[in-house]
Amino acid sequence: MGGVKYYYTSGHNNMEIVKQQRKMEVILVSKEIEFQKIDISASEDVKAKMREIADDPKALPPQLTNDETYCGDFAAFEEAVENDAFEEFINC
Template identity: 30%
Template sequence: MASEEYRASGIKVYMSSITTSRDIRTNQQRMIGVLEAKKVPFEKVDIAKDHIGRALLKRLCKNSNTQPPVITKGEQYLGDFETFMNAVDDEVLETFLGL
């Protein structure tokens, strides 16, 4: 995604390129696929490689057991995969993302 488009939306998807969980890998692909299909600009943050991103995610998530993928807008935690998909299913994704 173009960086200026991302800056306008502020959406980040925290994911992990290193996972043994098929569910996590599938959920990450689904979340990213939905955002790309809806043409929502976002930045991917790979917490397996980006230690600063991982630390920020821990600070934003009050629940330390939160598993990727996680979506944020600026410094605001929006939710995990289940919360994201509920917004998609309820057709309120733009509102959920604050767009």
């Protein structure tokens, strides 16, 4: 499946990650972006794929890709939203 992929985890106790995931998802929905939710807690292979795409062996969710092209993590996402550069970010 192509398009925007939203990597998140349903099994994390870190409240900062939970807040980031919620904010990212709310913004994607509010901007009417269709995206595929991919839960990295479902499989080590999925987590490894997310980290490979992010080119960071320690990457944590949330992360976004467009097809297999890495868009960025929460910090990059938030910066793009704040700087009115969301379209460029999501069409990475």
